[in-house]
Amino acid sequence: MISYGQQHIDKKDIKAVIRALKSDSLTIGPLISDFESKISELIKADCFVVSSGTAALHCAYAAIDLQPGDEVITTPITFVSTASTAMHFGAKIVFCDIDPRTGNMNPDLVESLISDKTKAITVVDFAGHPADLLEFRRIADKFGLFLIEDAAHSFGSKYRNIPVGSIADLTIFSFFPTKNITTAEGGAVSSTNLGLLDKARKFGRQGLVRDKDKFINQPDGPWHQEVHHIGLNYRLPDVLCSLGISQIAKIDKFKSRRNEIFNFYQESLSNISLLKLPTVEKYAEPFWHLYPVRVKNNQRNALHRFLWSCDIRAQVNYVPVYHHPVFKNLGYKSIFCPEAEDFYQEELSLPIHLGLSSKDLDLIVKKLVLFAGNTN
Numbered sequence: 001m002i003s004y005g006q007q008h009i010d011k012k013d014i015k016a017v018i019r020a021l022k023s024d025s026l027t028i029g030p031l032i033s034d035f036e037s038k039i040s041e042l043i044k045a046d047c048f049v050v051s052s053g054t055a056a057l058h059c060a061y062a063a064i065d066l067q068p069g070d071e072v073i074t075t076p077i078t079f080v081s082t083a084s085t086a087m088h089f090g091a092k093i094v095f096c097d098i099d100p101r102t103g104n105m106n107p108d109l110v111e112s113l114i115s116d117k118t119k120a121i122t123v124v125d126f127a128g129h130p131a132d133l134l135e136f137r138r139i140a141d142k143f144g145l146f147l148i149e150d151a152a153h154s155f156g157s158k159y160r161n162i163p164v165g166s167i168a169d170l171t172i173f174s175f176f177p178t179k180n181i182t183t184a185e186g187g188a189v190s191s192t193n194l195g196l197l198d199k200a201r202k203f204g205r206q207g208l209v210r211d212k213d214k215f216i217n218q219p220d221g222p223w224h225q226e227v228h229h230i231g232l233n234y235r236l237p238d239v240l241c242s243l244g245i246s247q248i249a250k251i252d253k254f255k256s257r258r259n260e261i262f263n264f265y266q267e268s269l270s271n272i273s274l275l276k277l278p279t280v281e282k283y284a285e286p287f288w289h290l291y292p293v294r295v296k297n298n299q300r301n302a303l304h305r306f307l308w309s310c311d312i313r314a315q316v317n318y319v320p321v322y323h324h325p326v327f328k329n330l331g332y333k334s335i336f337c338p339e340a341e342d343f344y345q346e347e348l349s350l351p352i353h354l355g356l357s358s359k360d361l362d363l364i365v366k367k368l369v370l371f372a373g374n375t376n
């Protein structure tokens with residue numbers, strides 16, 4: 001069976017985790033800040049790690065003081081957490097249609113959706129290809145909005161040679177097993193704005209304040225700590241940080257292999273007119289998380305079925321978020337982003353990960369050629 005995405009764990013990873021298990025701290029030990037420094041070095045921004053990408057999004061929205069009635073503009077072509085974590089604060093999600101070239105939110109369509117209630121724009125770097133970040137940055141600055149980047153797909157990608165993670169006000173990452181590196185469950189929040197990052201971090205650390213200079217109450221002793229704003233426990237334990245440290249050391253290898261697979265598909269599938277292959281914008285240097293093709297002539301479902309019958313697990317990313325019943329129940333019935341709908345009808349993510357052999361890749365291409373030949 002060939003999966004569409006999976007983790008790559010080697011002996012070094014296993015050794016690192018065993019070492020962490022035998023150490024004094026399973027959590028709140030030295031490996032948390034070690035992992036955070038390694039991430040910061042890569043993305044050129046400060047960061048803290050959390051227990052998932054969803055937790056990271058929740059912390060980011062907490063940091064901007066999202067309030068009931070505030071509006072957040074985001075794309076429907078994403079995982080539901082991008083929107084649902086904002087809704088936990090009572091925010092209203094306003095969906096902006098995508099640019100069909102990248103599957104990312106279209107900056108040309110954002111301004112018309114901005115109201116006096118808009119607080120943030122949340123972009124998603126679909127498949128690992130960065131959104132047009134400086135264009136979104138310009139719009140956010142013009143209207144005094146926060147720019148949040150859901151970079152769950154794009155850890156290690158660059159935009160105009162700038163690492164993803166240092167451009168938006170807050171960027172979030174996920175280290176779920178299918179993502180670019182993994183800690184099983186895990187994620188991170190990054191920012192170059194230390195005040196904002198500190199607010200996000202406190203939310204993910206139960207709201208605890210341990211800095212004496214910030215105390216409001218008179219400390220009774222060295223055990224003193226206090227809470228100024230309520231938070232949650234979103235820590236990533238040392239045991240999982242050990243895996244993250246080991247994984248991030250291999251990020252260049254991961255990136256070049258995934259991009260090699262991307263290039264292999266680009267060349268091998270270029271003659272199949274049934275498929276529309278992904279393109280790369282001038283500003284983007286992606287770390288490809290997905291290989292998303294569009295299947296023409298209404299053949300996506302049939303191709304998906306065919307590949308699964310060959311034990312090739314292609315995936316569809318994503319059902320537009322407002323299709324979820326929870327949104328329909330909230331009155332989103334008439335929401336319709338035409339480009340996102342077309343994208344959803346045609347999108348298919350082919351397998352891309354370190355576990356694929358060249359034999360696997362040849363087989364996938366052979367099956368695609370076969371299917372395309374039969375549908376002509």
Ligand SMILES: *Cc1c(COP(=O)(O)O)cnc(C)c1O
Pocket residue numbers: 052053054055078079081082124150152153174175176185186187
């Ligand atoms: C994976 C993912 C998330 C959520 O990350 P988890 O670690 O699974 O909570 C959020 N947004 C996008 C775009 C994702 O792909």
